[in-house]
Amino acid sequence: MTAESARQPSEDPFIFRVENLSKRYGSTLALRDVSLGIRRGMIHGLLGENGAGKSTLVGLISGQRVPSSGTIYLDGRPIENVDVKEMEKAGVFLVTQEPMIIDHVTAAENLMLGIWPSKGGFVNWRKLRADASRMLAGTGIDPQAMAGGLDAVARRKLNILRAMFSGGKVIILDEPTAALTVEDRAQLFTFMRELKAQGVTFIFISHYNDEILEICDACSVLRDGALAGGTEDVGSLTSEQLSELVLGRGLVLFQRERHAFAAEEPAVRLRDVASGKIGVKAFDLRPGEIVGFTGLPGAGAKELARAIFGLAPTQSGTIAFGTETQRPLPATPRDAFDMGIAFLSDDRHRDGLVAQMTIGENISLSSLSVVARAGFLRPEAEKLLSDRYFRAMGIKAAGPAAVVNTLSGGNQQKVCLGRVLATKPRLLILDEPTRGIDIGVKQDVLRIIDELARTGVSVIIVSTDTDEIVRAVDRVCVFEDGAIREEFSGEAISSERLRQGAKERADG
Amino acid sequence: MSQTTTAVAKPTTAAAPRQGGKSTLGWVLHNVVWIWLIALVVIFGLFNEFFFTTFNLQNIMVQATVLGMIGLAVALPLLVAEIDLSLPANLGFSSAIGAMAYSDLGLPWLLAMLVGIAVATLIGFFNGLCITKLKMVSLIQTLSMMIILQGALLALTQGRTITNLPDAYVWIGQAAIGGGWPIMPVVFIITLVAMAVLLRNTVLGRSIYAVGGNPVASNSAGIRVDRIKIITFTIAGFLAGVAGFLLASWQMAITSNQGSSYLLYAIAAPIIGGVSVFGGRGNIIGVLGGVLLLTVIQVGLAIISVPSFYVGMIGGFMIFIAVAIDAIRVRYFG
Ligand SMILES: Nc1ncnc2c1ncn2[C@@H]1O[C@H](COP(=O)(O)OP(=O)(O)OP(=O)(O)O)[C@@H](O)[C@H]1O
Numbered sequence: 001m002t003a004e005s006a007r008q009p010s011e012d013p014f015i016f017r018v019e020n021l022s023k024r025y026g027s028t029l030a031l032r033d034v035s036l037g038i039r040r041g042m043i044h045g046l047l048g049e050n051g052a053g054k055s056t057l058v059g060l061i062s063g064q065r066v067p068s069s070g071t072i073y074l075d076g077r078p079i080e081n082v083d084v085k086e087m088e089k090a091g092v093f094l095v096t097q098e099p100m101i102i103d104h105v106t107a108a109e110n111l112m113l114g115i116w117p118s119k120g121g122f123v124n125w126r127k128l129r130a131d132a133s134r135m136l137a138g139t140g141i142d143p144q145a146m147a148g149g150l151d152a153v154a155r156r157k158l159n160i161l162r163a164m165f166s167g168g169k170v171i172i173l174d175e176p177t178a179a180l181t182v183e184d185r186a187q188l189f190t191f192m193r194e195l196k197a198q199g200v201t202f203i204f205i206s207h208y209n210d211e212i213l214e215i216c217d218a219c220s221v222l223r224d225g226a227l228a229g230g231t232e233d234v235g236s237l238t239s240e241q242l243s244e245l246v247l248g249r250g251l252v253l254f255q256r257e258r259h260a261f262a263a264e265e266p267a268v269r270l271r272d273v274a275s276g277k278i279g280v281k282a283f284d285l286r287p288g289e290i291v292g293f294t295g296l297p298g299a300g301a302k303e304l305a306r307a308i309f310g311l312a313p314t315q316s317g318t319i320a321f322g323t324e325t326q327r328p329l330p331a332t333p334r335d336a337f338d339m340g341i342a343f344l345s346d347d348r349h350r351d352g353l354v355a356q357m358t359i360g361e362n363i364s365l366s367s368l369s370v371v372a373r374a375g376f377l378r379p380e381a382e383k384l385l386s387d388r389y390f391r392a393m394g395i396k397a398a399g400p401a402a403v404v405n406t407l408s409g410g411n412q413q414k415v416c417l418g419r420v421l422a423t424k425p426r427l428l429i430l431d432e433p434t435r436g437i438d439i440g441v442k443q444d445v446l447r448i449i450d451e452l453a454r455t456g457v458s459v460i461i462v463s464t465d466t467d468e469i470v471r472a473v474d475r476v477c478v479f480e481d482g483a484i485r486e487e488f489s490g491e492a493i494s495s496e497r498l499r500q501g502a503k504e505r506a507d508g
Numbered sequence: 509m510s511q512t513t514t515a516v517a518k519p520t521t522a523a524a525p526r527q528g529g530k531s532t533l534g535w536v537l538h539n540v541v542w543i544w545l546i547a548l549v550v551i552f553g554l555f556n557e558f559f560f561t562t563f564n565l566q567n568i569m570v571q572a573t574v575l576g577m578i579g580l581a582v583a584l585p586l587l588v589a590e591i592d593l594s595l596p597a598n599l600g601f602s603s604a605i606g607a608m609a610y611s612d613l614g615l616p617w618l619l620a621m622l623v624g625i626a627v628a629t630l631i632g633f634f635n636g637l638c639i640t641k642l643k644m645v646s647l648i649q650t651l652s653m654m655i656i657l658q659g660a661l662l663a664l665t666q667g668r669t670i671t672n673l674p675d676a677y678v679w680i681g682q683a684a685i686g687g688g689w690p691i692m693p694v695v696f697i698i699t700l701v702a703m704a705v706l707l708r709n710t711v712l713g714r715s716i717y718a719v720g721g722n723p724v725a726s727n728s729a730g731i732r733v734d735r736i737k738i739i740t741f742t743i744a745g746f747l748a749g750v751a752g753f754l755l756a757s758w759q760m761a762i763t764s765n766q767g768s769s770y771l772l773y774a775i776a777a778p779i780i781g782g783v784s785v786f787g788g789r790g791n792i793i794g795v796l797g798g799v800l801l802l803t804v805i806q807v808g809l810a811i812i813s814v815p816s817f818y819v820g821m822i823g824g825f826m827i828f829i830a831v832a833i834d835a836i837r838v839r840y841f842g
């Protein structure tokens with residue numbers, strides 16, 4: 001039966017039902033015998049650790065991939081042999097975890113990908129532009145901008161908006177909030193509630209407990225590819241209970257013991273940094289200090305981080321480590337690594353990973369000179385390095401020889417982080433380090449960063465995740481209009497203060 | 509699991525990556541070049557016993573040498589997701605420069621040969637500079653370079669064929685040891701090994717794959733992307749220069765369009781051997797397979813005396829099949 005004929009509604013209370021669904025990739029069983037139902041008009045949360053099978057499951061029910069065995073029912077009718085296009089016709093839209101953006105066309109065209117308004121076989125450009133402008137109103141994204149030039153947040157929004165405005169009856173969101181700001185997230189949730197009131201069903205994947213508790217009606221938990229539990233009444237759960245449901249054990253949240261650094265000599269001194277819109281007169285980091293950079297997109301936090309690493313052209317700016325004299329900021333990432341600066345990008349697909357290389361090759365990619373002698377790679381040295389970070393990051397894969405694009409999103413993020421840490425930097429800059437990483441591993445990552453700081457490495461964490469900032473940093477710098485507007489440290493760092501600040505800036 | 513094959517049979521969207529990669533079908537498709545090669549050898553052998561003679565084997569080895577050298581050269585820019593169409597023209601032009609440095613400038617033949625190879629290397633370096641520093645599109649830049657070099661060769665030779673090559677110069681292309689085994693393929697084998705080591709065991713090789721796989725991420729990971737691309741084009745130019753010397757030495761002549769006939773085969777060989785035009789994928793063994801396959805097709809069609817009117821068409825058809833099977837492999841098995 002095709003998706004076409006599955007369009008007629010039936011009496012089934014479940015809009016989607018899967019029975020004994022399995023998916024095998026070579027020797028890994030990504031999904032094993034999963035049976036569950038998604039109630040009509042609900043927001044159904046899908047939870048689980050990295051690699052649990054969430055993306056695999058939604059990939060199967062959206063027609064992106066083909067199950068190895070089992071049946072999927074849409075509106076009570078089994079669907080077989082359908083592809084994404086047919087499922088979209090049947091009203092099922094998936095926003096994939098990995099961005100689906102065509103770089104060299106405009107934002108407007110990306111929004112309408114595959115759903116172009118057409119007249120007699122020709123694209124109706126006027127309507128396309130009008131529709132796109134309407135969809136993008138209030139997002140600050142120029143419909144005519146080339147998608148390749150947009151930042152990670154804007155690119156993410158394009159994919160989400162395409163699904164939200166599709167008129168579909170089931171919208172599946174795979175970690176939609178991972179790249180969004182607090183404000184964007186609130187807007188997304190409002191929009192979701194509006195559509196829900198019109199009868200739209202959502203499947204929502206997230207690693208953030210507060211989001212699940214706020215927006216979901218029901219939820220299912222996957223663990224190692226199998227259904228590990230779920231509830232029809234999310235409202236009755238606490239965040240701790242939710243964590244326990246996901247992990248199968250209690251979760252100890254990490255909290256850094258904050259240090260007061262004011263008296264110490266700076267380990268890193270930045271002076272007169274000007275790059276694009278940003279201007280920072282002076283900024284110091286103490287040895288072993290962890291500083292959180294936060295602010296709205298475009299306010300300068302990310303931009304400064306990239307400029308320090310040589311990824312953005314600078315008009316001026318110098319840096320000095322310890323008692324060394326001031327030198328110009330690195331012009332390229334290679335220079336930055338050579339100076340002891342390492343950087344983790346917030347967009348792992350664009351500039352974090354070489355997807356068709358193995359985990360090990362990615363981990364050693366920034367440390368090739370360390371594992372080579374006279375230009376020749378030393379296999380044992382390389383293996384030692386990649387094995388070490390493979391284990392330290394707790395990457396879930398058959399081994400370091402697995403190809404990166406077979407990994408789940410969160411595990412890819414760990415590979416990126418491993419590559420950056422393997423360079424043994426003096427200054428570590430992390431842009432959204434735990435994006436897409438599950439709650440259990442997130443604590444491990446924060447712990448690793450904490451331990452690194454104890455060895456004297458200075459760390460900058462750029463993050464929109466207030467919880468992460470509160471748990472991991474000693475000092476917070478709030479950016480606005482390209483400058484550091486406010487700094488606070490120690491006891492003053494709290495979720496309330498960060499949220500309040502973000503809200504005021506967004507309104508003002 | 510039987511479902512693996514059903515999954516394969518069903519077309520999925522471009523976004524859906526590899527399906528179960530361990531099936532027999534996957535193995536066959538992965539090694540399609542070699543299987544196809546063996547099949548053709550058997551078929552040609554059945555048609556004409558002469559195909560299996562030592563003499564013919566020696567012939568195939570010599571023929572494969574020049575194509576192999578130029579195929580390896582073409583493979584390098586492909587690995588960094590660029591292309592250099594000027595390499596066969598570079599081969600012809602640089603060998604003429606080498607020959608004329610001997611005949612007109614009176615340089616010793618060895619020095620003259622090195623001059624030719626140096627010119628080829630410089631042209632490769634220049635191509636790399638244009639593509640990285642001037643951000644020219646490699647397809648067009650090297651296409652124009654190809655036309656320039658072809659024209660320059662014609663101008664240099666004034667349409668005549670250079671034949672007054674010294675004995676020492678042509679030695680490598682003519683010498684043979686016991687039983688008529690030619691020396692020239694040794695150069696190819698040494699180059700094959702050197703390139704395999706370069707790509708597998710050096711920082712440069714790893715960087716080449718990374719740049720081809722994701723240039724933006726490579727840059728962020730601290731790889732000097734432009735430099736790697738320039739080096740790649742330079743080595744490709746060098747290999748074209750060596751190939752030019754070998755071809756001249758083997759044919760004992762440099763025609764006014766020397767090398768041009770290699771263009772399509774030189775590009776086809778690495779691609780048939782699994783080098784992706786999108787960069788970052790492919791290895792030396794694959795290139796060798798592609799080179800041998802094309803050479804066997806050429807030699808085999810000649811030997812079973814297919815009327816010359818059909819040779820081009822049938823050869824093209826066989827290449828088409830190889831590429832089509834490879835495309836299917838990439839689509840379903842990555
Ligand atoms: N193309 C593939 N080839 C091989 N294995 C794969 C492939 N895609 C996914 N897997 C494996 O399937 C398992 C489930 O992956 P999936 O992407 O569904 O996890 P997830 O729950 O979405 O995790 P995350 O929270 O990290 O996004 C993982 O072990 C992953 O390595």
Ligand SMILES: [Mg+2]
Nearest residue numbers: 055097408409
């Ligand atoms: Mg996922």
